[in-house]
Amino acid sequence: MNAPHPAALPEPSRSTALSQDSEYVGLKMFAIVLVAVIAVVVVSSAIRIPSALTLNDTLRHAASGAPASQPASAAPGAGPAPVVATAAPPPATPAAPGAPAQVASAPAPAATDAPAGAIQTVGFKPPAESAIPDGPLGDVIRKGEQIFLHTAQNAKPYVGNTLNCVNCHLDAGRLADSAPLWGAYLLYPAYRSKTKHVDTFEDRLRGCFMYSMNGKAPPYGDEVLNALQTYAYWLAKGAPVGEKIAGAGYKKLEKPTQAPDYQRGLAVYEAQCALCHGAGGEGTRSGDTQVFPPLWGAQSYNWGAGMSNISNAAAFIKSNMPFSKGGSLSDQEAWDVALYIDSQERPQDPRFTRDVATTRKEFHDTDDSMYGKTVNGKVLGQNIK
Ligand code: HEC
Ligand code: HEC
CATH class of the missing domain: 1.10.760.10 (Cytochrome c-like domain)
Incomplete structure (x- = not known):
């Protein structure tokens, strides 16, 4: 392994790889916070489970309180350990916003089932x-x-x-x-x-x-x-088949109240991201090792990637960044910084045809893509190398 990935290595070698980085101590301390934050995210998304389930016709028809317990038993190996550690927050959570319609038929069970709900949100434990x-x-x-x-x-x-x-x-x-x-x-x-x-x-x-x-x-x-x-x-062994399991994909982030803004995104980036990902988005290298990954430029994902879609990037960032501090940005900050990152130049979309305008029309004709738009006087999508 001549270029081990920091986050993938066992703890001892990770600390060696990162020891030159003065921020590492802080990073490690935040590992603890990470566990808590994940649990909070988990808990808050648990609340959405019942309404998600209403999409399932079978369950909707069986909606007399059964939904709450059914998924719990359908999540066989859901290990209580990590979630239980933070079992305290759930009661405090202003639980109901996502759920009232569903819960109406069975309010009491929904309340008492809160901890079980928290376990389900992990959905499945690999x-x-x-x-x-x-x-x-x-x-x-x-x-x-x-x-x-x-x-x-x-x-x-x-x-x-x-x-x-x-x-x-x-x-x-x-x-x-x-x-x-x-x-x-x-x-x-x-x-x-x-x-x-x-x-x-x-x-x-x-x-x-x-x-x-x-x-x-x-x-x-x-x-x-x-x-x-x-x-x-x-x-995925033992995972339920044919349904979207809680925790799968990225957790969709509702559109923010104010349209995402480049300048505000830049401010978030400089304050919260540049430390690891570099002022120019190039990431951080130590010798041959990419310690922190690039977010734009020639070594990053290209214009056709899922992450170049601002909604995807905002959802990923909100749950997972800054690294080990997932959930700490406001939704607005996550959108602003996602827009900022996805307004930077990166490698060409391999589906490129004819010119940027045509390619935009064919593959990027949405508010979620900055491809082909003009930022700081330059049209994005210039096939940088
Ligand atoms: C403490 C260092 C650190 C900070 C601060 C940080 N990140 Fe990251 N980021 C990482 C690491 C490490 C990964 C890769 C995770 C892995 O491999 O386990 C990553 C991955 C990413 C990725 C996906 C991979 C890529 O290169 O596209 C995006 C997007 C991202 N970070 C955005 C952000 C944003 C936006 C911020 C600021 C809000 C931020 N990060 C702050 C360390 C950091
Ligand atoms: C720069 C970030 C990034 C990197 C690197 C990346 N992916 Fe992804 N991946 C995404 C995003 C974003 C999505 C969701 C895309 C979408 O919904 O359009 C995704 C989706 C997926 C999915 C489908 C997930 C689902 O829930 O449907 C799989 C499987 C996957 N990636 C595997 C991989 C593999 C294997 C690699 C390495 C060869 C890889 N990805 C590298 C960002 C990345």
């Missing part, structure tokens, strides 16, 4: 790394995990930047609300408006290489795809 089996299956799972953590090293021909999958899918693809692999695997094949196609999981992975990794899609059946797919399959 198996521990130590549970990776021995033998050929385990070998492929481990290989997939290593590709996920050190993508450029282990899938070199298909990667065109210094990012790793884990940079946007935290905790080795396990963390809820950072598009965890266990939340994704069982949702495919699925129709995606991006491709106008029913994509298999393999298709989905190929897209990540083309856009987020600014590289090339591995051919179908390639061992890189097989290993990543096997890792995801294993992480």
Whole structure:
């Protein structure tokens, strides 16, 4: 491992890798805060579960108080330990806003079920790394995990930047609300408006290489795809099939009260992000090691990536950034800084056709993309190298 990813390494080697960074001490202290914050996020999203469930016809018809207990039992391995540690906040949470309509039929159970609800929000708990089996299956799972953590090293021909999958899918693809692999695997094949196609999981992975990794899609059946797919399959073992599990994807952030603003975003960036990601968005390197990932520029995700969509970036940032302090920005700050980051130049969208205006019209014709817009006197999408 000549370029270990900080967040992926076991604690001792991480601290070695980061020890030159004076901020590391603070970072470590915030690890504790992280646990608390995740739990709070978890708890607050728990409140939304009942209303989410109303989308499910079966449950809607069975709406006489059953929904609250049903998902709890449907989340088999949901380990109470991490959540229980912060079991104190839930009662304090101004619980009901998302739920009243649903709860109307069964107010009492909803109130007493709050802690159980908190557990459900994790939705599903993937198996521990130590549970990776021995033998050929385990070998492929481990290989997939290593590709996920050190993508450029282990899938070199298909990667065109210094990012790793884990940079946007935290905790080795396990963390809820950072598009965890266990939340994704069982949702495919699925129709995606991006491709106008029913994509298999393999298709989905190929897209990540083309856009987020600014590289090339591995051919179908390639061992890189097989290993990543096997890792995801294993992480999703025992997960409920055919439904979006709580914590899957990114937690959608409602549109802010004021339209996202570049100048306010810049201020948030300088105060809260530049320390790790660099004033110019280039991230932080130590020798060959990308200690903190780049957010824009030639080594970042390209214009076709999910993260170049401001809504996605705002949702990811709100839940997960600043690193280890997820949930600390206001929604407005998350939107402002997402707009700021996605108003910076980055590698060309590989679907580029003819010119920027045409490409915008075809693939970016939404308020969520700054591609083709003019910022600081320059049209974005200039194919920087
Ligand atoms: C720059 C950040 C970034 C990187 C790096 C990245 N992804 Fe993603 N990934 C995203 C975003 C954002 C989404 C959600 C996109 C959307 O909804 O359009 C996503 C979605 C996914 C999904 C589908 C998740 C779901 O819930 O449907 C999978 C699977 C996935 N990525 C795997 C990977 C793999 C494997 C890699 C490395 C080869 C990778 N990603 C690298 C940002 C990233
Ligand atoms: C303490 C250092 C630190 C701070 C401060 C920080 N980040 Fe990050 N950021 C990270 C690390 C580390 C990762 C990758 C996580 C991983 O690999 O586990 C990351 C990943 C990201 C990613 C996805 C990967 C990429 O390169 O696109 C985005 C977007 C991001 N951060 C935005 C922000 C924003 C916006 C802020 C300020 C609000 C911020 N970060 C503050 C350390 C930091």
